[in-house]
Amino acid sequence: MKHDWIINKSDLVLITGANGFVGSKVFEFLIEYGFTRLRCLVRSNRNLSELHRMADSSKAEVEFFQGNLLSRDDCMHAAEGVSIIYHLAAGVEKSFPGCFLNSAVATRNLLDAAIKEQTLKRFVNISSIAVYSNEKIPRGGLLDESCEVDTKFVERHEPYTYGKAKQDEIVLEYAQKHNLPYVIVRPSVVFGPGKPKITDRIGINTFGIFLQIGPNNRIPFTYVDNCAEAIVLAGLRKGVEGEVFNIFDDDLPKGREFLRMYKRKVRRFLSIPIPYRAWFFFCYLWEKYSKWSEGQLPPVFNRKACSVYWKGNRYSNRKAKELLGWLPRVPMKEGMERFFVYMRDMEAKKH
Template identity: 25%
Template sequence: MAKAVLVTGATGFVGSGVLTRLVESSDTKLLGLVRTRGAQLPINVLPVLMSDEGLMGNVPLQGVEVIVHCAARVHVMDDRTSEPLSEFRKVNVDGTLNLARQAVAVGVKRFIFISSIKVNGEGTKLGVPYAADDDPKPMDPYGISKMEAEKGLQQLAKETGLEVVIIRPVLVYGPGVKANFQTMMKWLSKGVPLPLGTVHNKRSLVALDNLVDLIVTCLDHPAAANQTFMVSDGEDLSTAELLSRISGALGRPARLLPVPVWLLELGAAIVGRRDVARRLCGSLQVDISKTRELLGWAPPIPVDEALAKTVKAFQANKNG
């Protein structure tokens, strides 16, 4: 394994998961790029303070062999900025490429870029998953910015010899998950009836532990260099199945009402929330066969075990 690894977005959901895993499993020197002094990092991780210019400034990279780049301007629901694509580009494209060029200048060997499935698009036909080498078709500013960053990194790799590894996660869940996944757990824990009993789509998800395991695999796997990988739990679930399994982990019955999908979609359209209906009712599947075959990797944590761990942390936080 590399002698020194820098993780950006070190206090974020994925970045902190990577550092925690590496602290537990290696004696590699670990550095975490943070925005503020006193940021809470796992023990034995050296904080590296980001300059006032953020990712456009200079980052001390001397001695670092691998960068795991998790920091990003993430997808923002109801983004009200006047030029959202420009805002995404500042961090996700310009900041990423600035960091990568600095990495080249000091001899960093490998740059692992945590991208997004949104590079591929917003959804798939049932049973027709996205593959790692499909042509990108991003539909929103966030996905476009991630695609542009990928292309810039790939060009830099050709020009300089920097090894670039691109990983496109689907929705990531695990202990401490926020946003829609946390909201679902709150509804189910309260026994709120949900009109999703007839939603028989298929969606790929990835547990944080499984994503982190792949990232760690890519730190030094020779076959990972200059490749793009999909990652998931290896088991796709419908929205109704996911809610039922979360309810089971919560120890509560799932109260799923059999409302027709067309009616859900119509209601969402009327209130201007087609995007919500798409996520709840549409399919989004990924094919991880390239990841399995090229790296000899398989998701180590089954879905039900990962959901149980997520729910346990949710309940502990709620009770606390």
């Protein structure tokens, strides 16, 4: 509701990574909510046609700024006069230095520019639920905002998640040192049209056959529209400064249920169900061989990552519902149906 928002609709809002999978939907919701001054920081001019179309069909004044967050000058320009920053840009490189540079260093540059702006009322940092450690959580235990953040990303062999965790650390540092008004949003597995992939939390296709790992696990999904609206509300709602929100949809499907529907509605392929404990033991053997080979075989399959992705936890979206007033607009069944239609169309284009 309008009186719950920290800014007016005419205040300037910055979206980094606005032409990304989630960023474009954040842009769409801000337009829908009636915000009239938007600045979109993009690294390249690709995928801008739909954003231009939405901007042209609205009354919003939209600035598309092609820049690089590693450039302090670009950050100063991007942050000038803004009231809210939605920071969705992140490093997606497959190396630790690359992700540190394009997530952590880029975020620090943006924050240095942001804290100089007297107009800034909130910085919304987009993280990931993958930053949590579930080492101390039993199978079937609840993973929520109170859980510990992992510190062993090198052992997990996960540059992207390492970059996200470092990004969070920097935001907390600036909140302490510079009184930065912030909210951290940690989406779960974001899915929907535009992202043509079955999440690894269901299984992997590394060995030429699909291995369905932990088939009875609930998959922590959030449909892209639902996720984007939660992010928008995290920037607007009063009284949530310094909070962390995990974003999960309702009615999360089990991996085997999702895969069964996918095969029926998109395409059929061979898959083998692998119990979690069997895969955990395989990861143990892989680590042993990696150590024996002195790293010639990288430990890409390891017990730390296995636990995070396939141990099988319960998930709660209660905090986001209560404090943000968020409800998933798109029910899980409808979201999956939209995704299956999209994937079926993608498969048809291959032939």
